[in-house]
Amino acid sequence: MNTDHHVILRVIAKMLIPVITMFAFYVQFHGDFGPGGGFQAGVIIAVAVILYALVFGVPAAMRAVPPVFTRSLAAVGVMIYAGVGFWAMLQGGHYLEYQALFHEPPGEHHGQHIGILGIELGVLCGVSGAMLTIFYAFAGRVAEIRDEDW
Amino acid sequence: MIDAILNAAPAWALSHAAPLLIMVPLFLAPLLALVPTGRIAWIISIAATGISFLFALILLGLVQTSPIGVVSYEVGRWPVPLGIELRVDALNAMILLIVTTIGLLSSIFSWPTVVAEIPKQKRALFYSAFLVCFAGLNGVAITGDAFNLFVFLEISSISTYVLVALGSGRDRRALPAAFNYLIMGTIGASFYIIGIGFLYAATGTLNMHDISTHLPELAGHRSVQAGFAFILVGLGLKAAMWPLHQWLPNAYSYSPSFVTMFLSATATKVALYALIRFLFTVFRPDYGFEISAFSAILMPLGIAAMVVCSFQAVFQTDVRRILAYSSVAQVGYMILGVSIGTTAGLSAGLFHLVNHAMMKGALFMAVAGVVLTYQGTTIRDFAGLGRSAPWTMTAFAIAALSLIGVPLTAGFQSKLQLGFALFDQGLWWAVGLVVFSSFLAVIYMGRVLEAVFFQPPVNPRKARKEAPILLLIPLWVLALANLYFGIAADFPLGLARDAAAAAFGVEAFR
Numbered sequence: 001m002n003t004d005h006h007v008i009l010r011v012i013a014k015m016l017i018p019v020i021t022m023f024a025f026y027v028q029f030h031g032d033f034g035p036g037g038g039f040q041a042g043v044i045i046a047v048a049v050i051l052y053a054l055v056f057g058v059p060a061a062m063r064a065v066p067p068v069f070t071r072s073l074a075a076v077g078v079m080i081y082a083g084v085g086f087w088a089m090l091q092g093g094h095y096l097e098y099q100a101l102f103h104e105p106p107g108e109h110h111g112q113h114i115g116i117l118g119i120e121l122g123v124l125c126g127v128s129g130a131m132l133t134i135f136y137a138f139a140g141r142v143a144e145i146r147d148e149d150w
Numbered sequence: 151m152i153d154a155i156l157n158a159a160p161a162w163a164l165s166h167a168a169p170l171l172i173m174v175p176l177f178l179a180p181l182l183a184l185v186p187t188g189r190i191a192w193i194i195s196i197a198a199t200g201i202s203f204l205f206a207l208i209l210l211g212l213v214q215t216s217p218i219g220v221v222s223y224e225v226g227r228w229p230v231p232l233g234i235e236l237r238v239d240a241l242n243a244m245i246l247l248i249v250t251t252i253g254l255l256s257s258i259f260s261w262p263t264v265v266a267e268i269p270k271q272k273r274a275l276f277y278s279a280f281l282v283c284f285a286g287l288n289g290v291a292i293t294g295d296a297f298n299l300f301v302f303l304e305i306s307s308i309s310t311y312v313l314v315a316l317g318s319g320r321d322r323r324a325l326p327a328a329f330n331y332l333i334m335g336t337i338g339a340s341f342y343i344i345g346i347g348f349l350y351a352a353t354g355t356l357n358m359h360d361i362s363t364h365l366p367e368l369a370g371h372r373s374v375q376a377g378f379a380f381i382l383v384g385l386g387l388k389a390a391m392w393p394l395h396q397w398l399p400n401a402y403s404y405s406p407s408f409v410t411m412f413l414s415a416t417a418t419k420v421a422l423y424a425l426i427r428f429l430f431t432v433f434r435p436d437y438g439f440e441i442s443a444f445s446a447i448l449m450p451l452g453i454a455a456m457v458v459c460s461f462q463a464v465f466q467t468d469v470r471r472i473l474a475y476s477s478v479a480q481v482g483y484m485i486l487g488v489s490i491g492t493t494a495g496l497s498a499g500l501f502h503l504v505n506h507a508m509m510k511g512a513l514f515m516a517v518a519g520v521v522l523t524y525q526g527t528t529i530r531d532f533a534g535l536g537r538s539a540p541w542t543m544t545a546f547a548i549a550a551l552s553l554i555g556v557p558l559t560a561g562f563q564s565k566l567q568l569g570f571a572l573f574d575q576g577l578w579w580a581v582g583l584v585v586f587s588s589f590l591a592v593i594y595m596g597r598v599l600e601a602v603f604f605q606p607p608v609n610p611r612k613a614r615k616e617a618p619i620l621l622l623i624p625l626w627v628l629a630l631a632n633l634y635f636g637i638a639a640d641f642p643l644g645l646a647r648d649a650a651a652a653a654f655g656v657e658a659f660r
Contacts, residue, residue: 071183072183072184074180074183075181075183075278076184078176078177078179079177085173086173086177089162089166089169093227094166094169094223094226094227095166095169095173095223095225095226096225097227100227
């Protein structure tokens with residue numbers, strides 16, 4: 001007989017994690033014209049992985065989403081954000097001037113739309129990467145000094 | 151030289167110098183978190199700080215040639231009181247030049263000490279944190295938006311806590327020092343942001359220039375005065391104003407020697423700049439509450455810092471702690487200069503700020519060389535080093551004389567200016583205390599110099615062992631700058647005078 005008394009937790013978590021991730025993307029793509037955006041979506045994605053780590057253990061989560069990946073994701077997020085600013089500058093505008101992205105006349109807002117989406121994507125990567133890195137740093141920490149060594 | 155750079159620079163560099171100066175290091179910092187080895191990270195960090203240095207020179211040139219003496223940049227082309235403005239005048243052009251120069255020199259010299267003190271797998275991340283800190287400090291200096299200043303202050307502070315804590319490989323006491331700094335720094339930043347909240351409530355704007363135009367009609371407004379008090383304490387904590395300096399000696403003694411050198415020459419300077427910006431540009435020195443703050447708070451605290459902390463430095467046995475306490479004392483000189491409340495006083499304070507960056511940079515760089523080759527920082531470890539490492543120690547001695555204020559060094563010039571400014575206001579007793587505190591500097595630096603040059607080495611078998619050449623070159627650049635600007639002080643003094651004039655809103659260019 002299976003002695004695993006966490007079976008309900010495991011089944012429910014497996015059902016919930018895709019839904020949570022989907023909801024994160026809903027929040028993400030809702031962010032350019034309503035409440036929501038990259039920060040909230042990044043936290044929600046991180047929550048999906050943290051739930052996985054809580055139920056299936058931190059080593060399993062680290063195999064699925066390795067710490068190197070989360071750290072790189074945070075760095076890439078910052079670079080996407082800054083890169084949108086540089087892109088606007090290369091197009092002849094000021095730093096982070098969305099209107100300059102596609103050389104549009106005033107009144108057309110394609111650049112504004114793409115610009116804020118790019119920024120939100122950077123925030124999504126940065127926040128989810130940083131959240132998971134912090135979580136791994138705390139959860140995966142092994143005591144460097146034993147108590148009796150003090 | 152600045153004219154040549156202005157002529158050679160392409161048009162995009164001239165019009166986008168302000169955002170590029172902070173965004174190039176801020177963009178390269180996350181890249182450094184991805185590169186595999188520390189050596190590549192080191193080279194990229196030299197490139198990033200070098201590019202920022204060039205943009206700082208361009209900005210200085212633009213400010214000096216501009217008819218109104220201000221370079222303004224609207225981020226995202228949002229019009230000024232709404233959007234974030236990067237606003238550079240003679241005051242922050244000078245600070246940017248100091249921070250980027252020290253950043254460039256310190257990243258050149260950093261490699262040998264980083265190899266010795268930082269574990270291999272953390273080196274690239276270490277440089278990443280350094281570039282974030284560098285960009286944050288420049289951001290504080292460049293922004294014209296009070297809230298944006300808070301954001302950059304936190305960017306630089308949080309990366310500084312990481313950098314200080316990385317000293318734990320050499321000395322575990324770096325961890326409590328970093329934690330202590332984190333708590334104090336966070337309190338300082340919170341006080342600052344509370345003050346900004348009060349100002350925002352009273353004026354409805356966050357742009358510093360815009361706040362300053364709204365403040366005269368709010369004379370006697372309680373929330374403006376409360377905001378002033380919070381900002382003074384918050385930034386005073388960051389600038390290590392006595393008695394809010396308790397975080398500094400430990401943070402400077404236990405962090406990696408490269409970090410100590412970089413922070414001592416930049417971090418407190420930038421916080422002091424922010425304080426000066428608020429005291430003179432946002433608030434005006436002729437507001438009643440500010441006059442009383444000058445005479446009842448800043449002047450006594452500045453004098454207490456330079457006397458008490460010089461005394462404390464005399465009784466230290468660790469050279470890095472001596473220099474750390476001396477840093478607090480030197481902040482006292484700057485605050486004393488600021489608290490006179492005149493253009494001459496402010497320019498003397500700023501002049502001392504420039505010189506202090508040069509001399510403390512050189513001193514801590516020489517100490518880094520000793521840590522590297524002899525693994526010790528107590529005065530006993532320094533005994534006899536004058537014979538075994540003459541180049542390192544001669545540069546150390548030059549910077550030490552400059553710290554004392556011996557004629558023909560930069561430190562003398564700025565103390566002279568401070569004395570003139572004090573005499574102008576009839577504060578002869580304060581001049582006496584400046585001289586007294588300089589005598590204390592003779593004692594505490596003299597103890598080190600005596601050990602270095604006149605005592606036999608503790609371990610006579612130690613062969614002649616100089617610091618590596620990568621360290622000696624930036625060290626001697628700073629040491630010679632101390633001598634050069636001690637004889638021909640026109641350049642830094644001119645910068646400081648322009649800066650003081652800009653802070654007062656007077657157009658007094660050379």
